[in-house]
Amino acid sequence: MDKMILKGRGVTSGVAEGEALVTRQPFGFSHGLEPATGRISDEKHEWFGHDVRAKVLVFPYGKGSSSGGLYVLEAAKRGNAPVAVVTLDIDPVIAAGFIMAKLFYNKEIPVIDKPQRNPCEIVRTGDWIKVDADNGIIEIRRQARKHDKGGQNSLSLS
């Protein structure tokens, strides 16, 4: 099993880990996440139908309306939010949702942004990823998969 560390900026606090769900498409919580189920409801997004619970979401940018923070908060309260988030540059309205989840409902969901390299190009869906927002450290472990071959399966900084 390969391991790789990326450093970024902790937006919230806490440490959590889980299986990565990765996209290179922008993702909007207000259009995309169904707080009552934790399912992705945006038909136009490649994540459509996925369950975000127990997952670490990795996406480049947020999009959509300023109610996104509310979707995050409702999902967090109901236990239907992802366990952690890694993104390039978090939108203030989404950041507020995760900060309020801790403040109002004591739900700590570590969020890291501004990683030193683009995580959407490094992390793959199915990788195991640990997000330590207290220290701004993202730890990625590639799960060996039968259909992967040799070099293609290794993580490297080159």
Add this chain to the structure above:
Amino acid sequence: MHLTDEEKQMLSGDAGEAARLSMELLVKIGDVYGAKQMVSVRSVHAACVYPEFSVAVEMMEKFADLGGKFRTVTTANPILNPQNMGRWEDMPEPNELKQATIRQINSIKRMGVIPNWSCTPYFQGNLPRLGEPVSWVESSAIIFANSVLGARTNRTTMGVDLASAITGRVPNFGLLLPENRAGTALVRVDFKLERLFDYGTIGFIIGKVFAGEVPVIEGLPSTTTANQLKVMGAAAAIKGGIALYHALGITPEAKTKKEAFHGKKPEFELEIGEKDIKAATEEISTIRNGKIDAVLVGCPHPSVEEIKELAYILNGRKIRKNIKFCLFAASDTVNWSRKMGYIDILEESNVRIFEGDCIIFHSTREWGWKNVATNSAKYACSLPSNPTYFDVLYTDLKGCVDLATT
């Protein structure tokens, strides 16, 4: 972050629990965005929405129960207005939803909101001046405040708005800093804009091409009104997340190109002509024909002039029985229009008037609505997704009336 003695007092809880919770939230947000200090705000536009979300009701109640009182002029966005719920037999609403929205409204009233319930607070007396820092929600109001008024606000979310109103503070970052307000892209409009509708279409194009930029628009006529800019900005904001633009010779931070771009060169340029407007008008619609369940006008909330125009177009024509024609508007605008005789004309035609409200809060899926027509580029961009999932026909006000009347 540097805090003043008064801000430290709030954070410590000496000014009450509501102020403590509010200041803690603002400090955390400020820390994420590298704010060096708080700034005072005297104007907030808040959200009192999505009562189907338990957190939206609980958060409002929590701030009110902790003794929160607004220190700022605080208006609020459209609500799921109880007075419109169950008013029409063919538009029933569940009682639990009504109870939830009433709880939410009572809480924000206890804190001292001006109950304008509108996305156009600048028409209802919440009017910050050039350069004034404010804390506003609602993408169409944010872009208006920043661009047309020259006030300064970031995209604020529910919760942060209340915290700002309770403390009279907002962390100083983003669009509150002059250096982040420079234009980055140039848009030349080479088209004679006639209908209000066309301003929405132009806004859509700008939002689509320049998402996340600060566009500078050249070529708008010197007679351009604030209401036209309202419609254009709403579309640019919903389509592209744009929170600030400049219009040369029109908006206050763009007397010259040099001022608009802070002396720099634009990174991108775009020309918009008649062909682009026509193509975009087609592109915005997700359907061309088929049975339309409802016509929706009043997004953003209209001026009296817009209601007058609707009355003139209707002029005695009746809305067909198998289609609903809904107008969303602020109460004060409706009151003035009523005194001018326009509302009588609308009501005679069976237009359903929703005061202080927006379609997105209503149980339209239970009503079986699938296809709607609208003259609003903002509605046309937002209604095809969560929570309404409509297909939309985008056409001007006359087109909307034509397809709803015999």
